[in-house]
Amino acid sequence: MIWGRRDGDGQAQEGGSTADDQTGAGAVAGQQGRGELTLAEKIKQAPKALLHDHLDGGVRPQTILEIADEVGYAALPASDAESLGTWFLESADSGSLERYLKTFDHTLAVMQTTEGLRRVARECVLDLAEDGVVYAESRYAPEQHLEAGLQLEDVIEAVNAGFREGEGLAAEVGHPIRVTALLTAMRHAAKSTEIAELAVRYRDEGVAGFDIAGAEAGFPPTRHLDAFEYLRRENAHFTIHAGEAFGLPSIWEAIQWCGADRLGHGVRIVDDIMVRDRAFGDDVAAAIAAEPGEVHLGRLAAYVRDMRIPLEMCPSSNVQTGAADSVALHPISLLKRLRFRVTVNTDNRLMSGTSMSREMGLLVGEAGWTLEDLRWVTINAMKSAFIPFDERLAIIEEVVKPGYAKLLD
Numbered sequence: 405m406i407w408g409r410r411d412g413d414g415q416a417q418e419g420g421s422t423a424d425d426q427t428g429a430g431a432v433a434g435q436q437g438r439g440e441l442t443l444a445e446k447i448k449q450a451p452k453a454l455l456h457d458h459l460d461g462g463v464r465p466q467t468i469l470e471i472a473d474e475v476g477y478a479a480l481p482a483s484d485a486e487s488l489g490t491w492f493l494e495s496a497d498s499g500s501l502e503r504y505l506k507t508f509d510h511t512l513a514v515m516q517t518t519e520g521l522r523r524v525a526r527e528c529v530l531d532l533a534e535d536g537v538v539y540a541e542s543r544y545a546p547e548q549h550l551e552a553g554l555q556l557e558d559v560i561e562a563v564n565a566g567f568r569e570g571e572g573l574a575a576e577v578g579h580p581i582r583v584t585a586l587l588t589a590m591r592h593a594a595k596s597t598e599i600a601e602l603a604v605r606y607r608d609e610g611v612a613g614f615d616i617a618g619a620e621a622g623f624p625p626t627r628h629l630d631a632f633e634y635l636r637r638e639n640a641h642f643t644i645h646a647g648e649a650f651g652l653p654s655i656w657e658a659i660q661w662c663g664a665d666r667l668g669h670g671v672r673i674v675d676d677i678m679v680r681d682r683a684f685g686d687d688v689a690a691a692i693a694a695e696p697g698e699v700h701l702g703r704l705a706a707y708v709r710d711m712r713i714p715l716e717m718c719p720s721s722n723v724q725t726g727a728a729d730s731v732a733l734h735p736i737s738l739l740k741r742l743r744f745r746v747t748v749n750t751d752n753r754l755m756s757g758t759s760m761s762r763e764m765g766l767l768v769g770e771a772g773w774t775l776e777d778l779r780w781v782t783i784n785a786m787k788s789a790f791i792p793f794d795e796r797l798a799i800i801e802e803v804v805k806p807g808y809a810k811l812l813d
């Protein structure tokens with residue numbers, strides 16, 4: 405594996421290929437001549453766009469330790485950065501979304517003060533920029549940051565301040581990046597309308613949209629219909645986590661009842677896809693390798709593709725929560741070939757020990773993706789971003805296309 409997981413300091417490590425590296429990416433990297441970039445280096449340098457990344461799922465282990473010490477949080481499961489990083493990775497490898505989400509208790513514990521939130525937000529921007537991300541939407545649930553007495557507005561303003569600081573520092577070191585916030589409401593709670601109102605109130609001050617997250621089974625999107633109807637009346641953007649731990653009814657509600665602009669994960673849309681008259685899940689390996697002519701889309705899958713509804717797909721996260729068997733067998737490769745509006749995302753960099761470069765490297769190494777595929781998903785992501793159309797186009801034309809042109813010639 406050339407795509408190393410994060411080290412204890414929270415920096416992604418992508419080593420070069422080794423002599424016995426049998427992955428596709430390693431094989432290609434091994435073919436590079438002297439002085440040329442390896443594929444791993446090209447992926448790192450490629451301009452990347454990230455639509456689905458949780459702020460509280462990407463805190464540096466060292467930062468967790470330091471803030472925990474400052475605020476007197478004594479329940480951390482490890483006392484050095486490396487063991488703490490490993491603890492998150494292993495605990496999140498549970499095969500269950502509910503158990504995966506339990507790990508957030510420890511990151512949330514250090515994100516209860518304005519200083520803590522601001523630092524975490526600043527470092528998030530720096531880590532993404534260092535990885536070659538040029539545009540990101542970072543989401544978090546303001547309602548989960550009120551334990552030490554902050555108001556919802558304080559939380560949003562502290563995170564925004566951290567994002568602006570991070571953008572300034574990243575530009576200074578030659579990694580310009582734009583980061584906007586998505587405000588998440590927790591689907592088991594009852595604050596979604598209040599959070600939606602804040603997303604609208606702050607839409608000209610760094611907040612690009614709204615989301616719901618948390619345990620999916622038992623908490624259908626229509627539970628928050630009032631919030632979504634309000635957002636639509638306000639011409640505001642929102643995405644919904646749907647089709648991750650629960651299947652088609654969740655996706656159907658998110659789109660046809662709630663009117664979601666995008667789907668968080670949406671991976672279970674394959675339950676509405678037949679391959680050679682068999683359900684996708686009957687033989688995933690055969691289904692993944694299917695040619696478009698062998699595939700039949702049900703009404704909902706056809707609607708998602710026809711309407712170009714973006715799928716915010718997160719390969720490593722899905723493997724950890726059991727929504728996919730492996731990156732090689734992840735439905736994203738079939739959905740890409742069928743030309744759904746696929747995007748590649750990290751979800752939670754800490755819990756998955758990952759980065760955008762690592763997710764992309766895994767798709768290349770384990771699922772046969774090419775640099776052209778990575779360019780395509782990056783443009784898909786920029787087309788699907790919640791910032792205004794002209795600003796999206798400017799990033800595509802001035803940053804993404806020229807960046808890839810340099811790597812592809």
Ligand SMILES: O=c1[nH]cnc2c1ncn2[C@@H]1O[C@H](CO)[C@@H](O)[C@H]1O
Nearest residue numbers: 458505508543544545588617618645
């Ligand atoms: O993959 C996911 N599915 C559903 N909820 C999630 C996922 N990752 C994180 N969160 C939830 O979103 C909250 C706000 O960022 C996190 O605290 C976590 O509970």
Ligand SMILES: [Zn+2]
Nearest residue numbers: 458645668751
């Ligand atoms: Zn998520």
